[in-house]
Amino acid sequence: MSAPEEETAAPDAPADNTTDLLGFAAALGAYAIWGLAVLFFKLLEAVPATEVIAHRISWTVVFVGLWIIAKGRLGEVRAAVADPAVIFRLLASAVLIAGNWLIFVWAVSQARVLEVSFGYFINPLVNVALGFVLLGERFSRLQGIAIAVAALAVAVQATGLTGFPWVSLALAFSFAFYGFLRKTVAVKPTPGLFVETLVLLPLALAYLGWLDVSGTGHFLADPGRTVLLVLTGIITALPLVLFATGARRLPLSTVGILQYLAPSLHFLLAVFAFGEPLSPTRLVSFAIIWLSLAIFAADLLVRRRALRPQG
Numbered sequence: 435m436s437a438p439e440e441e442t443a444a445p446d447a448p449a450d451n452t453t454d455l456l457g458f459a460a461a462l463g464a465y466a467i468w469g470l471a472v473l474f475f476k477l478l479e480a481v482p483a484t485e486v487i488a489h490r491i492s493w494t495v496v497f498v499g500l501w502i503i504a505k506g507r508l509g510e511v512r513a514a515v516a517d518p519a520v521i522f523r524l525l526a527s528a529v530l531i532a533g534n535w536l537i538f539v540w541a542v543s544q545a546r547v548l549e550v551s552f553g554y555f556i557n558p559l560v561n562v563a564l565g566f567v568l569l570g571e572r573f574s575r576l577q578g579i580a581i582a583v584a585a586l587a588v589a590v591q592a593t594g595l596t597g598f599p600w601v602s603l604a605l606a607f608s609f610a611f612y613g614f615l616r617k618t619v620a621v622k623p624t625p626g627l628f629v630e631t632l633v634l635l636p637l638a639l640a641y642l643g644w645l646d647v648s649g650t651g652h653f654l655a656d657p658g659r660t661v662l663l664v665l666t667g668i669i670t671a672l673p674l675v676l677f678a679t680g681a682r683r684l685p686l687s688t689v690g691i692l693q694y695l696a697p698s699l700h701f702l703l704a705v706f707a708f709g710e711p712l713s714p715t716r717l718v719s720f721a722i723i724w725l726s727l728a729i730f731a732a733d734l735l736v737r738r739r740a741l742r743p744q745g
Contacts, residue, residue, distance in 0.1 A: 457683025461692050464677035467669065469699025472542050472550065474669055476708070478662055479543035481652045485645060486666065487536050488638040489653065491631045493667025498628045501671060510625040521633070523619045528630035530612040534605060541601050548710050551700035552591060553605030555723045558693065559584045559730060560610040568614060576733035583726035591719035623674060690734050694727060 478486050502508060514520050541550050559581050565571035573581070591599050616626060645651030652659050681689055701720065704710040 454683065457680045458688070459680075460676045461680025461684055461689055462695070464673040464680060465692050465695040466699070467673040467676070469696035470703075471669055472547050472700055472703055473707070474662070474665070475539050475542045478539075478659065478666075481659060481663070483536055483540040483543060484641070485652060486539050486663070487532060488641045489663040490535060490539075490666040490670060491532065491634045491638040492642065493664055494631045494670045495628065495635050495667075497667040497671040498624060498631065498674075501675065502625060502628055507625055510622065511628060514621045514625060514629050520619055520621060521629070523615055524621065524626060524629050525633050527612050527615040527619070527626075528634050530608050530615065531630060532634055534608040534612060537601060537604050537608070541605075545708060545710055546601055547700055547704035547708055548712065548716065549599060549601040550605060551697045551704060552587075552599065552720065552723065553602035554609075554697035554700065555694070555720075555727060556584050556588065556602065557606045557609050558690070559726065560606045561613060562730075564610050564614055574733055574737075576729055576736070580726045580730040580733065583729065584723060587719045587722035587726060590715060590722060593715060623678060627670075627674060691731050694731075 475486070502511060514524065538550060541547065562571075562573050562577050563581055566573055588599065588603070591602065616623070619626065621629070642651060642653065646653070653663055654660055680692075705712050
């Protein structure tokens, strides 16, 4: 996952049924790809996570760059790189998203997808909490209850593990802080992601070059893995484009509810495809977090109805 904000503000209501269907399909496709990405990265579990991320950065520059050129949006990139303040913030967000990717890929390779799922389930609630702490936003009574219930879920999860659930919390907080930083920069997601990966590209290429010289790299060593490493760029760029398309056409409440699809797929794949153990304590923690998200979703719907014009 890599796009916590929209390309443009989503309208209160779709322009027509066709646009609504297109937007829903695009957003659904984006979250489905983010959810099923664990299957893709599972195929690369023999490759060190650091090498996978170096390739992901490099090939994302290529594919997102081609998309930006095709859409005639290089001007947005030039405007971003011309402003030192924007570059500084995008550098900070780049470090956060690269760290998020690294933890995600490592967790998948270590059969810890349930922890990945839990992290992305609590992420929306962490976003609300950060808005309260950092932006002075006030959350509603239902949001406060949802956050309290989520905290209980984290506590229960911790008791069911041999240690602190750092993977889940690191994923949730890194993605939340990434979203916070991106909301403070006047750059849309696609050109923003291009600049973020571009500033990380020298480090990624230097690392890949060192792997090649030392003979420990996996690129070109096996045709199948080589193709998969190249596709890390597409697996990053494609859902971003789909998400932007959906966000322009759907109400924010709809997009907010759809975001639970990705961690739901993570959960189902972890249990039924990868056979990760689901202890009673861990199941209880997921049940509690699902309760908190139900409360959170109910609040979204209540707010949506309150904003709807009275006819």
